[in-house]
Amino acid sequence: MTTAPTAVDVVTAEIVRNGLTSAALEMNKTLVRTAYNPLLYEVQDFGLGLVSAEGLLWAEAPGVTVFLGAMPDTIKTGIARWREDFAEGDVLIANDPYLTGTHISDTSVYVPVFHEDDLVAFAIATAHWADIGGKTPGGWCPDSTDVYQEGLCFTHQKLVASGTPNQDLWDFIEANVRFPPTVRGDLDAQIAACKQGAARVRALCAKYGVDTVRESMRLAIEQTDAAVRREIAKIPDGTYDASIELDHDGVLMDVRRRCVLTLTVDGDRIRVSFDGTSETAHGPINMPAIGTRSSVRAAVKGLLMPKDPTNEGHFLALDFDLPPGLMVTPERPAPCDSYGYLGVVLMELTIRALSAAVPERCPAGSYQLFGVYLFRVDPREGPPFIFIDPIDGGHGARPHGDGPSLIFMADGDTPNTPIEIVETRYPIRCDRHAYLPGVEGAGTYRGGLGIVRDFRVLEPGTYMQCAIENTKDLLARGLEGGGDADASRIVVRPGTDGEVILQERTSFFGPLAPGDVVSVRSGGGGGWGSPLERDPDQVARDVRDELLTPEEARRTYGVVLHESDAGVRVNPDGTAQLRREAATRKGAEQRS
């Protein structure tokens, strides 16, 4: 066992740890400000981190949670490949899902950081590329049957070796992607971000000494692990599980696959297992083991220590059973381009499972990953473009308040695209960007509202692709008596004879005609607590705000309202009586 730290060590460790966190934030700024791809500069679909020479996470910047947890494992597979053969000036590239944990579009670029001749750390930037070749423009292939169909695969090649670019590899990349200038620009941005991080680590080593930096982070990780275990010890021992059925795997459309997550809390550790989970799917809905582990880690970290700057210490108290061959532990060459649905599922199931043990820390379920692509790839129809739009939706209600409408759980600091930018950049007009009430789960606290964006296509040759899952067995379930939400949907040409309602993902829907409207409508969040206990004044405010009709207020919340010139007011006697009747009726139903 190590000796107790001295006071000076506590201070130095804090200074070094803050230094690494601020270095990761500088990497973030550089990537966002120089990227060419809206998924990076606007939607911020990336992760950035600093990882020790042994592959332990030292610091990260806000991004997509699943990338962040997967970055240290990506470095570990790189170390397994190159061992001692990293050199100053190297830039490496990896995106093989079986080495990086997510899908092939998420390309990791990293550099080794040396202090004198000593390998100290790695700086890594994982980012969703605008295109990676493969059968579907922009990635997110909904129906691939092996990983080879999904795009170009990198397995820790040296893009730059000791400062010399491997020009053949750069040329090869540009020859194999659909939007080469964008990909090239993003790659430059990733490298610039890594170099920024590397320079900061070198400066810290020069100032405090490389041993002090290592020792400080060892101490920070040790302190963090101890704190995590103290939090776990507060959770009652026991086995907590949750499961869900997916709509389909993209290839076998009538097979409903299950994901079962079991968390066993034993003292100050948690065991994570997947007994009962379906075997590897035929379609691309699988998630490699590295990503599976990362998703559960992110959810547990969020429940236990949401605001702590992340390091490896947040993950050490989790033990995983990951037998190969499941949907969550596929083996090469199983397809995994639509891995993101399981990423959200695993985070939501972790929260749902632990809500039985620590309800005060857990929100109700939120909407599943949802997004739309509008694109044109054939230059004979007009200039090619691709507009990728992840849609915000309803988050679960909290034990102390209504759920908000934000980006889905597995994403993070990822802002939506302003309409004024969409209309400037693409041949698309937006008729509406608004709340979509009625899909949220009711409750003492109601779930977050859905969001609607109505896009009007202006030019020929435009196609649509969409990402959607869990429309039958919803993630957005209520807690403690709160109601479930409704799922996301896309309505093409709403209100016309040609109206089509889509709740299944599709890759080339179209061509759409100029004037066609694609109405993208996200699902809501689950409610928390019985709707009969919602503050009647809050119900009145929702009616006033046209988020609820007076009839719904009566039927769902047992609130009687009257409208006058002074606004919507609660009728207290009528409400009390209605709620008494509803409670009696409920009691009778439970007895019978």
Add this chain to the structure above:
Amino acid sequence: MTASTNGYRVAVDVGGTFIDFALLDEATGELTIEKQPATATRLAEELLTGLGRLPVAAGEIGRLFHGTTVAINAVLQERGVTVGLLTTSGFRDVLAIGRGARPEIYNFFYSPPEPLVPRHLRREVAERMAADGSELEPLDVDALDLEVEWLLGNGVEAIAVCFLHAYANPAHEREAVERIRATHPELSVTASSEVATEWREFERTSTTVLNSYIQPPFAAYLGDLGGRLKSAGYTRPFALMQSNGGVIDASRAAQLPIRTLESGPAGGVIGARALAAELGYADVICADVGGTSYDVALIEGGHILERTDTKVGGRPVVGPGIDIVSIGAGGGSIAWIDHRGAVKVGPQSAGAHPGPACFGLGGDEPTVTDCHLVLGRLDAQNFLGSRMQLDVEAAERAIEARIADRIGATLEQAADGILAIAETNMTYAIRAITVERGLDPREFALFSYGGGGGLFAAATAEELEIPTVVVPRAPANFSAWGILTSDYRDDAALTRVRPFDPGAIAGLVSDLRELARRATTDLRAYGFDESELDHHYRTDARYAGQEHTITVPLETQWVENEHALLAGVRERFVALHRQLYGHGEEDAPLEVVTVRCRAVAQVGHPRFPEWHSQGPAAAERARQVYFRSTGGFVETSVFDRERLARDQVVEGPAIVEEWTTTIVVPPGWSVRVDRLGDLVLEHGESR
């Protein structure tokens, strides 16, 4: 107008706890400083009380400049009026939905700030502009009238109008606003195109709504103040400090209070620039150390670094302002131990009540000020000119019980460790504003002011290897002095995305001329002549395909020469991109997104009186002071700043005291008094 005004100029800086006054005799350059306690509810009255204590009558004052926290406090404390919002059909929820991001990515209970306008007061009107500014659908004036009446019937006290693409074509917004003003001349109405002409509908709506939210109370405050000033004999117009570092006339500020949000910190930065120009420093880091916050800004090549948007209380504000990075670190910052056992400092502050433990007002948590006291840097008997007696034992008890005992350290180790963490937090703020922009802090001088400026100056400079530190005269009142040095400024901006090539250059030039006309109109209304105005142009450019832009300054004469404009912008853009991000292609296609113009009307800058040189002063006394480099207490000479002579040099370790603050000169550092009486601290190796 510039040269003709002689007499007295007064700056008034209203802060959280004090109103600071600076009076300048423009003939002699003589400066008088005054302070008056501030109470949020009686600011105008107290301002007049303080003004009355100045040695000149109000009627003799030639020019009055006013910096204020009235606007920002109304926003932060959510004490605005009930606002109604009119939007394009289909977009009333933009204000509430915002950008949908979860910046605290692991916090499953994260919620963005509530919209300031509830949904029933967000009303839609049929109208539509396209991204290129062409009209798709005319404004439905009948619907507009109905919605306005509905809003007024529902208690609205101000109306904000934000239509899509109004930055490209404001015609519908203008039509709507004129119509509302015609029928309701007393009502507060703000159109988005009056506060921000840049794209991104959420950010622009948020800015417009915030302006409406604080406009009526802000205008009432200025009206009250104007009336009182008049009664006291001051009948000239007065001007308000803006976030952009210039002043605007009170009548315009009353319409656009959103422009004064960072009025206070801006004063210090403007003052630093004036002083730096006088002393010959081109590159300066400005650090304002207050009780609760540490505000850092940058002067590069003589120019203040600016930004085009910011957030206040989590709500976006679009508009030009000095780029100020603020962190929660100051004299009142509280030290604590987190769940991992690590020592943290701030952002919580003990404020003025209960204040640091040593104030003896009931605070029992250790603060940065307590640490300075325990380490001998502050004099318990001589704090704020002996107006306050400090309780050393209370400070010791707080540090021992809350920190030292829990990490197994001595009192001194704990106090020094807390200060070390506060100092590194401050250095990260400086890093954020230099290194993140590709600038090396070692090439800058540090100007350190505010109440705690002298306590942290040398320590932060040493951490960042900054060779020279300047602590100006009366550093605690430096922001008020800075306001004296500001000019009248008006900004105009316009977003119009276009390729940066010969084919589009004529359109760009015509936009620049239009902006100059707009920025000039208001300044001319205050009586400045066209010949007294300077124009500064900038454009936000990017590589075609990128989203984020870099603001490139233009030379004024480029507007007359398209060839020079094409070559000059490209050269500067590529150089900036390389400086910021380490790469940048010379020939790749560029786009310009937003063009900007600032009109400046200079008012005569104050002269800098020379410092006395009546023989070097000896130390007043000595006391034991702890320094990290010596690892213990050493006998340290204490000097009275007022008695130090011009060019006198004192070797550290030393302490220099003045009425409102204390300056620490650690071992290895020296302090020199320059010709204006500023203290210049230099590290041994760099002398």
